[in-house]
Amino acid sequence: MKRVCWSLSFAILALPTLASAQAGVEYAAARSNATFAEVIEMARFSIDSVMAAHNIPGLSIAVSVDGQVVWSEGFGYANIETGTPVTPATKFRIGSVSKPLTAVAMGVLIDDGKLDLDAPIQRYVPSFPEKAKGTITSRLVGGHIAGIRHYRGNENFSTRTYPTVMSGLEIFRDDTLLFVPGTDYSYSSYGWNLLSAAVEGSSGEDFLPFIYEHVFGPLDMRNTVAEHMDSIIVGRGGYYYRSGEGMNAPIVNAPPVDNSYKWAGGGFVSTPEDLLKFAHGLMYGDILSEETRNELWKTQRKADGEETGYGIGFGDGMTMEHRRVGHGGGSVGGNAFFQMFVDDGVAMAVTTNISNGGYGRVASDIMMAFLHVKMHGGMGGMEH
Secondary structure, rough: OOOOOOOEEEEEEEOOOOOOOOOOOOOOOEOOOHHOOOOOOHHHHHHHHHHHHHHOOOOEEEEEOOOEEEEEEEEEEOOOOOOEOOOOOEEEOOHHHHHHHHHHHHHHHHHHHOOOOOEEEEHOOOOOOOOOOOOOOOOHHHOOOOOOOOOOOOOOHOOOOOOEEEEEEHHHOOOOOOOOOOOOOOOOOOOOHHHHHHHHHHHOOOHHHHHHHHHHHHOOOOOOOOOOOOOOOEEOOOOOEEOOOOOOOOOEEEOOOOOOHHHHHHHHOEEEHHHHHHHHHHOOOOOOOHHHHHHHHHOOEEOOOOOEEOOOOHHHHHHHHEEEEEEEEEOOOEEEEEEEOOOOHHHHEEEOEEOOOHHHHHHHHHHHHHHHHHHHOOOOOOOO
């Protein structure tokens, strides 16, 4: 294996590492595994440094190896104003990491014979208009190759409450497709609104009760919920935004948003440990058949045969000859990283409470370091 470089531009730590629990609230305790003690210490140092350099208020991370959580810890502040520390149970917005969750809800219906990925979307959502440029299917929509548009302007800062999945389709339902379905790739969170409507149409149930009962419940994901803005969500952190250009711009409170228009594509809050439960269900459990799971994971191809690097709700790629499946997530006041080395048994999730995390390279290096220790029994051969 190539050596992983840990050389970073370190800065004086501005936000201290804090792992103590908030008084009066029961939280999971930070935990670590002695086998990985050295890499955990290095990872802590790297996280402290990138948080200081990029002005990240709070961050939570969890890593698992062969289905066991070997490290889970919170850093910095869940709420700056109250001084509340991040713990492993702090809930942050996960943005587009919501898409893999929805993909598995679709997978349950595929396994039940209720959802055909290649049927016209109108089979499940009859009210969605047919498009002049061609037929769109759940497979094409799930792979961002159907031609449905993404946000325009400040649409992702919406404060309107959409009471139903179907009401959220109003935003884009009558818009022209960007291209002939299947011929190009264009990322679209709105496409996942349509897929949640397909979940409803194929299951006969509302989307949120369905995903709670058939995905979150079986996987014991008790800290993953749709973020209704009028609800009390125990352990939810604050949300922050940089007030100017650059990663070290001053932090302000993020503007209020209501993500009810996009539950399926970016409306959930969660914790890294819950996301690892999700990973374990896919890698080792029976939440889906192996055939359906692999169908969701494998990269799609455009009509010209070019791979997109994206399956249905999961990115699919290689890092140093290791297959990596997962998703990133960005939202107003939140950011998330969720990756699995599916052939090597290593998974990692990171959540933060700022819109642009800026920790991606560090997160990838940490994940590779855990993989290295698993494969070689220690950190020998790595640059520190």
